[in-house]
Each structure stands twice: as C-alpha cells, then as structure tokens.
Amino acid sequence: MEKCPVCGEEIYQGEENQIVTEYQSEQFHFCSEEHRDEFEESPGEYT
Numbered sequence: 316m317e318k319c320p321v322c323g324e325e326i327y328q329g330e331e332n333q334i335v336t337e338y339q340s341e342q343f344h345f346c347s348e349e350h351r352d353e354f355e356e357s358p359g360e361y362t
C-alpha cells in the first residue's frame with residue numbers, strides 16, 4: 316500500500332486516479348494533485 320508522502324493517507328491503486336511523480340528515481344503516489352504539486356515544489360521536505 317502506497318501512502319501519500321504529504322499527508323500520510325493510504326493510496327488505493329485505482330486504474331484511473333493514479334497521481335504519481337518521480338523523484339530521485341523513486342516513484343511517489345499521491346492522494347490528490349494538490350499534494351503532488353506541494354511535493355514537487357519542495358520534495359526534500361517529504362523524503
């Protein structure tokens with residue numbers, strides 16, 4: 316089970332609503348596009 320690194324919410328791996336980004340060649344999954352954007356702004360805070 317993946318967790319959103321921004322808020323810690325568990326991500327259910329539905330086929331439609333995958334919100335993913337890659338950082339330091341690792342994939343991160345997010346609960347929402349907002350949290351993906353927050354992560355991408357300052358990934359160092361969440362890893």
Ligand SMILES: [Zn+2]
Nearest residue numbers: 319322346350
């Ligand atoms: Zn989140």
